Amino acid sequence: MLAPDDARTCIVFDFETTGLSPAQGDRSIEIGAVRLQGGVVVDRFQSLMHPGRRISSFIENYTGISNSMLADAEPCELVMQRFFDFAGDSNLVAHNATFDRRFLEAEYDRIGRQHTGGLACSMLAARRLCPNAPNHRLGTLVEYLALPNDGTFHRALADAEMTASLWLQLLDVLGERGPSNVSFAAMVGLCRTSKAALGKLVERLC
Numbered sequence: 001m002l003a004p005d006d007a008r009t010c011i012v013f014d015f016e017t018t019g020l021s022p023a024q025g026d027r028s029i030e031i032g033a034v035r036l037q038g039g040v041v042v043d044r045f046q047s048l049m050h051p052g053r054r055i056s057s058f059i060e061n062y063t064g065i066s067n068s069m070l071a072d073a074e075p076c077e078l079v080m081q082r083f084f085d086f087a088g089d090s091n092l093v094a095h096n097a098t099f100d101r102r103f104l105e106a107e108y109d110r111i112g113r114q115h116t117g118g119l120a121c122s123m124l125a126a127r128r129l130c131p132n133a134p135n136h137r138l139g140t141l142v143e144y145l146a147l148p149n150d151g152t153f154h155r156a157l158a159d160a161e162m163t164a165s166l167w168l169q170l171l172d173v174l175g176e177r178g179p180s181n182v183s184f185a186a187m188v189g190l191c192r193t194s195k196a197a198l199g200k201l202v203e204r205l206c
Contacts, residue, residue: 005184006184007120007171007182007183008038008168009038009091010036010093010184011033011034011035011036011093012033012036012092012093012122012167013083013093013160014031014094014163015030015100015103015104016030016154018056021102022102022107027052028051029050030049030065030155030156031046031080031083031156032044032046032159032161033045033046033087033156035090039171041164044161045082045086045087046156048070048073049075049078049079050070050074050075050076051070051076055067064154076107077110090117091119091120092104092115092119092120093164094163095122095123095138095159095166096123101119120184122167122170123136123137123138124191125167125187125190126166128198129173129174130145138159138162142162145169147169149162149165171187177202178206179202179205179206
């Protein structure tokens with residue numbers, strides 16, 4: 001039986017947004033997520049959402065999400081309430097989680113919700129476990145680790161699915177160094193560990 005804190009049981013999510021910072025008025029335009037249970041995808045969540053204004057041509061070109069696609073989308077508040085119902089207090093994973101955390105907290109704040117589970121960053125974990133990768137952008141790591149993908153990037157569900165594959169691969173890489181059945185809390189700790197202290201952390205996890 002899996003422990004509640006098992007690192008292979010979590011929700012991996014991704015936002016597409018109008019810009020880089022909710023503090024500057026940027027909003028979410030799409031969210032995608034996959035639910036992992038013991039390392040297996042058991043559920044998915046995806047929805048466009050209307051940010052309350054037109055999006056720029058740069059964002060249209062970058063994401064492939066057009067203003068016409070958003071015209072009939074539900075407002076952010078309704079979508080985020082549905083995502084809150086989907087995610088609950090599950091542990092969350094995102095690639096470059098600092099970015100996604102800002103938007104999650106901003107959108108949740110608008111509907112009076114708060115996430116109380118853990119949050120881990122697959123980019124930080126990859127920096128520790130795949131130090132020889134050319135860089136640690138999601139697309140680069142997918143290619144470097146030969147992870148399955150259909151070539152779609154910068155759409156929320158596709159990026160969430162690739163991040164989930166990356167997360168599980170990173171757990172396998174860690175397992176090759178000794179630790180197995182790693183807790184989610186241990187992975188959060190690994191993300192915060194310096195390169196110099198990584199070896200000692202791995203020893204403690206064995």
